[in-house]
Amino acid sequence: MSHDLAVARAATLQPIAAIAEKIGIPAEALDPHGKYIAKFDGDFLAGLKGRPDGKLVLVTAINPTPAGEGKTTTTIGLGDGLNRIGKRAVIALREPSLGPVFGVKGGATGGGRAQVLPMEAINLHFTGDFHAITSAHNLLAALVDNHVYWGNSLGIDIRRIVWRRVMDMNDRALRATTVGLGGVTNGFAREDGFDITVASEVMACFCLADDLADLEARLSRIVVAYTRAKKPVTAGDLNAAGAMTALLKDAIKPNIVQTIEGSPALIHGGPFANIAHGCNSVIATKAALKLGDYVVTEAGFGADLGAEKFFNIKCRKAGLKPSASVIVATVRALKMNGGVAKADLARENLEALRQGLVNLGRHVVNVRSFGIPVVVAINHFTSDTEAEHALIARICAEQFGVEAIQCRHWAEGGKGAELLAEKVVALCEAGTAHFAPTYPDDLGLADKIRAVATRIYGAADVVISAKAAADLAAFEAAGFGKLPVCMAKTQYSFSADPTLLGAPSGHVVPVREVRLSAGAGFVVAICGEIMTMPGLPRLPAAEAIHVNPDGEIEGLF
């Protein structure tokens, strides 16, 4: 049995009502899902509106590497640490996607003594939110083809249907398909394909909506197809948004679970961080701010993608004002950024570490550019050496002007993150945060893309393809010019080249395609190849997963 699983099994869970009570949620406001998971009641949520907000803390990271950074683990550890030092802290995370659980081994519920529980349930169906999103998405897809089948009064051009189908599964065979084959009764043959559910625009709408009415309005605006004259056809035109909203009525309520140490964690929503914005739901974040003095949340991938979108999309649109940010790094991942191969990471290598630290330094500058004070969390691994930690601390202090705090929450739980918690409290209480996005709403769309590329990625410029430029102009002409941009770029580099580690500068970011997400409320800029339907590996984790005779699931970690 893995260490993580052994720790999870050894934990004694409290009834979820006891966890909810810690942050003032009465038992009657809970919709329980089993003994250790609940949703809150919509009425309770609505009743929170007038309360003051707690402090919002974003946990982000350096560019991800195969060595692992531990962003979720640190988010959980920091929440536990804040609770240990007497603050009322709530953790706000994304829900894991089911598909990847069966691919490369590993769940998404933290690790060691910094985990959210019950691990198996959260990693598999949880409360069914993603299934509801899958159903709502595919209902819309069925209604599109059904409209065409029964006479196509809206004049949809079947070559211009842009609403693909989704499945919460890693299934490469579904990336490119044809549908409607087999004759008259099956409709019109056309090209189609499936994305993974987390890449659905329904997911992005769900995570950015203020409430159910706002969700329905967003769903109505989704563009599903164009006519021959290139006029957009929306979900609203198909009268689809009401039924989609009905499917999402319970899913939209935040889910509450607990950490190993009994801290409350709201886990809700989980859009892809490339084609979408990669943050948990606005509804859960806002609820957490009403319930806790401190809310610790995270955003997908490294700070160049996750934090940038958290600030420029989520905070801007939801009116959130973060107080501090934690940038997570590990000695191992910094050494990889300095050119060390994965096999050699266990050996001390101060020179590589020094070279890799430029990646961290760039992220520190970037997060500060949003007006948010920063602390660095070094997530401790057993192979780290004292000299390595000392070097990080020194360079962070001397060159980046930031404190780097060693954290041992994986081994020790919240106790191992107390120092980090104290530093976060100090940053929040100093009140130095003055949140400002990278660009104003009324900058042109192309200039918004350029602003992110040059100011966040360190690029010299962007090259926008002729087709993309024409589309951006069309979006502006159609009244979408004030939307923020959602950058779809490799997570491995500040550039569009995944092999360019460290802190490259002078590079040019190619924008080959742009897409309008009118429901979510952003324009996606696609820089290089992006994958919206993963595949399974040669030896899928699924082959090792089974239920043992005691009814416990093995192989999920």
Add this chain to the structure above:
Amino acid sequence: MSHDLAVARAATLQPIAAIAEKIGIPAEALDPHGKYIAKFDGDFLAGLKGRPDGKLVLVTAINPTPAGEGKTTTTIGLGDGLNRIGKRAVIALREPSLGPVFGVKGGATGGGRAQVLPMEAINLHFTGDFHAITSAHNLLAALVDNHVYWGNSLGIDIRRIVWRRVMDMNDRALRATTVGLGGVTNGFAREDGFDITVASEVMACFCLADDLADLEARLSRIVVAYTRAKKPVTAGDLNAAGAMTALLKDAIKPNIVQTIEGSPALIHGGPFANIAHGCNSVIATKAALKLGDYVVTEAGFGADLGAEKFFNIKCRKAGLKPSASVIVATVRALKMNGGVAKADLARENLEALRQGLVNLGRHVVNVRSFGIPVVVAINHFTSDTEAEHALIARICAEQFGVEAIQCRHWAEGGKGAELLAEKVVALCEAGTAHFAPTYPDDLGLADKIRAVATRIYGAADVVISAKAAADLAAFEAAGFGKLPVCMAKTQYSFSADPTLLGAPSGHVVPVREVRLSAGAGFVVAICGEIMTMPGLPRLPAAEAIHVNPDGEIEGLF
């Protein structure tokens, strides 16, 4: 607002723990899903094994017509009626499928004062069981294509992959597709298609399994493809069954809800009644028999399909011994069987009624052929006349030797089904039931098909295509000869011609194709066209469904 919805909204629900307590399920054995739905704990279920069984009553019906029969409504009304006359009755139903909810208007939770609640939740995601089945099915599909992609060491012939994908949606465009298009990284292009989730063999395995271990064994036996040498490749060969079982670990626990009158109802599983056997789960039925003195259950479509499979597949394989059967009919549906058009059903028409009654008579004889005593329930409609009811009662008594009881549970709830309940109790207590299936296990597969066609359908013979005959021989050679047969035939007629109403005889049933469901444990005989993926109508119910400002779903009825 519809009458059904108004009645449902006016009902005061009891906490689900109070309902469960009525049949001896302690609160700590429940996994609640919201306030009014729960699953039972697996340990509690296992602890029931030693208890004596209650009486099992099957509610079935004449051949369905667009006029409606009200089989589910009668099942619920009878359960309420039995509880009113002092028996401890448990209702055991199938879960509604999500797809059809958005198609032709209407849920599947009964009607009038005979409903199970909460209607919206049961009709939409309920406890996510069907989503879990969808995920397990599609995981297996992804593993098949993934195996081929990574070298195909089992030698799967991609032209002979028989495991399609599923979605719980009415979506005709997915009936026939191609997948794996788009180049090397997406796999091998091949023909594929989607069925609706209820048509999945995973659903059939789920509903026939005794427990989780039996479920895993059944999933392992599913045949997903053949090699070039026509050797079967199973889910077990792909190491898929463990992960599929993990996905179904919670779904396999029965769900408990309540009727408007507070009777406990177990709603669990729901396989198609054409390609599969159309009955709720064996696990729920067996649990209900341990918890109630009377268990009222139903089977899909008319008695020629639903009851036949209930007896020949479910009861045979699960060792169930039913005590009585109720055959539901309506004046309207009998008149349609007698040739009256739907628009003319409100007018009294004794001659048409007399002609249509032959359909009921055939079903009475058929159900008795299984050794089960029968009562007829005439589900009262407001347009019925006294003369019509008197005619039915007289012909039933004189020609079919069966009592026909007028039931008013739709208008009056359990009170309207008390007479029926008393008759059912009398039949059960008389102890005349001696269950016997239509054919023994060791009859040849073709002869089993012939036995059902001639003895149940009144056919002169069957014509089995050369391909089907060869396949049956191959199944027998491979050791599957002792399986029962699962007939896939139109539900509208005793014959394979859906327009042939009444009680046709002398017809010939064509068997154009046979399929092995090695996991479920039956051989499907396809007689005529069958549809495993429905489409949406011209005006889908989805267009009228929405959430009102009070958070209630409108348009589901």
